[in-house]
């Protein structure tokens with residue numbers, strides 16, 4: 386016969402075990418995804434995925450409007466690339482021989498630019514004088530640095546996915 390305090394202790398213990406199990410499962414899934422990404426990188430001689438730091442970047446060979454490009458990245462288990470540091474900007478500017486879509490827009494609220502994860506782009510990363518919304522420009526590209534252009538223009542794009550290594 387167990388009293389109510391003992392029952393509570395037992396329930397707490399079971400709950401803790403369940404939490405630990407869930408954390409371990411999440412880590413296993415994360416590491417399997419990392420392995421899949423690294424396999425993808427290593428097994429294709431002509432892979433368009435390139436590693437910089439803890440991210441892999443895919444440079445498309447075709448051009449699409451921004452929304453289609455965003456969907457293409459999602460279909461690859463990735464997202465349109467987001468640039469958070471000078472180092473990432475330098476890497477992408479060097480790798481992208483032409484202008485590419487990034488995961489940046491002010492579609493939600495005109496004039497409020499956000500990366501797809503909701504964060505605000507660092508002002509220093511824009512081309513001087515941008516964003517200027519010339520005509521109507523709601524989507525972001527990399528053109529050396531950041532520039533806003535109309536979302537329906539066709540551009541190649543850059544996807545990114547994170548790897549925990």
Ligand code: 2F8
Pocket residue numbers: 515517519522532533534535538
């Ligand atoms: O001068 C900057 C300006 O250059 C172009 O417009 C003429 C860009 N548009 C396209 O590339 C489509 C603008 O976004 C840019 O602000």
Ligand code: CA
Pocket residue numbers: 515516517518519522532533534
């Ligand atoms: Ca512009």
